[in-house]
Amino acid sequence: MTADPATQARAFPFAVEGLRLDPLYDRLRREEPVLRVRLPFGEQAWLVTRYQDAKFVLVDQRFSREAMHGRDVPRSMPYNSTTGIVTMDPPQHSRVRTLVARAFTQRRAEALRPRTIEVADSLLDDMLAAGPVQDLVARYALPLTNTVISEVLGIPREDQDQFREWSDLALSAAVSPERSEEVAGQMWDYLEGLLRRRRTDRTDDVLGAMVTKGEADLSEPELIMLAMTVLVAGYETTASHIPNFAYVLLTNQHLLDALRTDPDLMPAAVEELLRWVPLEAGAGLPRYATEDVEVGGVLIRAGEPVLVDPAAANHDPAAFGCPERVDFHRPENPHLAFSHGPHHCLGASAARMVLQVALDRLLARLPELRLAVPEDELVWKTQQLIRGLTALPVAWRAATSPPNRPAPAR
Template identity: 55%
Template sequence: MSSPVRSYPFNPPDRLRLDPLYAELRRSEPLARVRLPFGEQAWLATRHQDVKVVLGDARFSRAAVLGRDEPRVTPQPSAPGLLAMDPPEHSRLRGLVARAFTARRVAELRPRTREIADTLLDRMVETGPPADLVAAFADPLPTTVISELLGVPEPDRAQFGRWTEAIVSTTSLTPEQIQEYIGNMHAYIAELVAQKRQQPTDDLLSAMIQARDERSDRLTEQEMVELAAGLLAAGQETTITQIPNFVYVLLTHPERWRQLCADPTLVPAAVEELLRFVPLGVTAAFPRYATEDVELGGVLVRAGEPVLAALHSANRDQEVYDRPDEIDFSREGPSHFGFGHGAHHCLGAQLARLELQAALEALVRRVPELRFAVPEGELSWKSGMLVRGLRSLPVAW
């Protein structure tokens, strides 16, 4: 008897609550047939071990998505670029950024990131409660860090909040607006690249340009622009969303908030646990296509069939994590998929960790009495986007 084809996402997002159907599928149907609003049918992998295979096994291709009617929640299909490539072409582009985006460069950002966090909280505390933690803190912190890292002048930074929404929009923007915003971002970055080439400074974009110009397998100018724009968008939107998500989870689990306030040295472990626990994505995305027949989750995936990896489900796999629906800062076990896995593991993972750690460290140290300024049920959540999070977070202390 064939399995049913389920509509996916299964339900509209409910705050940061993970749909219970994922747990049911992990137990009884770890590879399920699904149909998204657009594109062909797909398999949905929900278990940790299967997700790891889909993301890390060369028999599953991202490049194969081009030219296919990929399963997706947006009308527009994937654009060519880093996220639609396989090695070795993917490695060529990623290697350029990796040379400039080094662990040393990120480590050097820690004092400055802490300084930015403290300055923002100084202003928030001085103004007094209530305050919108998104507008006062969560938005400007990663925006300032990634802008300084890439060398974006301060007067130009405000416009990127509007443009980067195009990267994660499903229905919050029209297709015409998405095209306009991405076009604006690429045009701005192209001009900035030209300026940095003539007058390089000590920033990531200048380092990328130098690394690009010194390599024999040079990128095209368009590839350079798309890479820089992708870094700027990814380095801004996801962390802006996760900071208030983390605070929301901690304030709705007050014993964990008090634990961090009592012992801020737990913050790095807390960030890793919250990356596992919080389902940032509304849905699984970026399907991989099987390049040959593959046995996966007890099912034969035929060559040419797309598979979606449900990272948020894998992060709650009861076969891998003890008490997966609880928050435990002392948790041990396999790595989470908060930054993906394999060739497309998030390039900015270390920077995101740094920003999330700096944000939580500053908050538990400066405003340990933090609380919601409105009833939890009155909080405003994003909609029509690939990520789930708060549009605003009114807080008091």
């Protein structure tokens, strides 16, 4: 990778190959931890790669998401989206987040565990019946996540496939600005009608809670945008990580054996996989400096955008011993997979629960699970903002009597 001689900015994102980070990150963390980058669209930005610098930018109030508005934001897609809770700063951000935070507590996530197990086992029943080789993405990861997220939000069963399609399009870098605007408009109209019905037909789901708790404090557009953000962010990220994590296990027999031998390792294993597996193909939304701030020995001028790369931070040897090794016995694991600070992921507890259940049931129900094709024949997404496989064909030995142990609680 070479710098653009005219701007001294490196092209970003760097090389994306499966789940491996570009080796360039190792040198950058040592020699150039805060550097200028140029994304396919928008203005140049600073990129932060070290763990401590990343945490600093994520919590320091001199770095603003709200300042994105009206700027040519550095991004990987042609359209420029600067709306919703992810582009707010405190206190407005705190006000909106507080209204729905109770719907995403760890306690509520645990209450959903039995239903998630039920959905996972039903999908695995179908896979076993259809066998002997099935695509783990299409037959398990996507429908499991789509069903759980939709039920949590309160999306009717008959509309869940449509929402899955909208979510896929919303995170595609190959979608034109016109198509992106069309999809956003369709989601908006649908959610507007659904929220309107919630006002007369109260329900115990996230959309119902948003209407009940938010009517006096949130405008109609704020409610709709919040619902869109929760849906898209929650679905695509978790749905991609299920096959990503399964791939890591299936290509590292000692890790698979460790979980089969000791299923109680599952919560720690999910945390370590969240740390080790990069999710975004880039670095997400920028934060703009509201005044001159020094980061990692580099002066960031007021008005300049800063990108935080959580995957690079999660592989920083200054924060994690032997970061390139997947270690289910890592004593401390304060990873940034769910970000940090005010914009820490609202659905982190729910995502953890779904990932734990998905992997536990998969290993319990499909003994001797293995890849059904050579590893080099697997195809990775290239036009999505989220890393993942387009398909993960797997095979297994049929169990004589399916285990029925519950997935371990975190």
